[in-house]
Amino acid sequence: MARADDAVEVRARGWRTLAALHGHIETALEKVLHTEHDLSVVEFTVLDVLSRQNGWYMRMQQVARATALSSSATTRLVNRLEDRRLLTRHICPDDRRGIYTELTPMGHALLERARPDHDRVLKQALDTAADQPELAPLLDALHSLEQPPASN
Amino acid sequence: MARADDAVEVRARGWRTLAALHGHIETALEKVLHTEHDLSVVEFTVLDVLSRQNGWYMRMQQVARATALSSSATTRLVNRLEDRRLLTRHICPDDRRGIYTELTPMGHALLERARPDHDRVLKQALDTAADQPELAPLLDALHSLEQPPASN
């Protein structure tokens, strides 16, 4: 009975499961990135995202969206990375309100040093998650995701 | 070429997608729960988890695991909720190191007041996520999750 509430319950359970898996992975990544490379997960994410911009630039707002952070948190995050000489800021020439960010060679180097640890621990976290059978549908979905729209 | 790296790339893309979806939902829930009920998402989660314990009790460590929080953050979280008279602490009688927590009637009442907003915004967030076709496999997986092992 109470069949009408089923969809609500299913969504809530799905969300709890998603949040649990996310927390499990994030905790594992946070630990290795912080101890080995003095990077938080969101800092690694920014380096990774910026490394993918070839020939174009992201503004602060776009970085904020890519990380699900507020714009003030993004300012401070970019400050930290700039202070460590991992990226540089440029004023956007055709709209001087906008700020472009770009990885330095040091930023690229740190990212590529951190990436193997990131990838290894990500695999570990997914493997241990697979021990909980109720996560199986979610884990299956993760590796059946579409390629992002190819740029060439 | 570089076929051996494919699995690594697939996992990394899956993780980015999962994190993006998680951030999208969490931001939406955070906003409504905070403005309407002065609750953060993790505070709501604790109330929800505690409301499911009927006849037994969770210790602090279990609350910490359920929320992917450190034990010190859990202590402070439970402090906040206790200060608001939403739950009570009991010393575990057979092992006086452990602390049990239990919702008060006020805690139950707030939870049930907040739940409709939570459920409505969760549905909204999932619906707008469905506009991004690359999230489809993940969203499908969410509502095909198994029932947790029934207790009766």
Next chain:
DNA sequence: AAAGATTGACTGTTCAATCTTT
């Protein structure tokens, strides 16, 4: 000595207010 919980010091995040450019 180890397990469970808490406290202190520090870092990072948010909201609201501000400053600059359009």
Next chain:
DNA sequence: AAAGATTGAACAGTCAATCTTT
């Protein structure tokens, strides 16, 4: 006036150290 980015104040999180109980 609105958009983009930054700053100040308050709050929430982590790690390391501590206290109590087993």
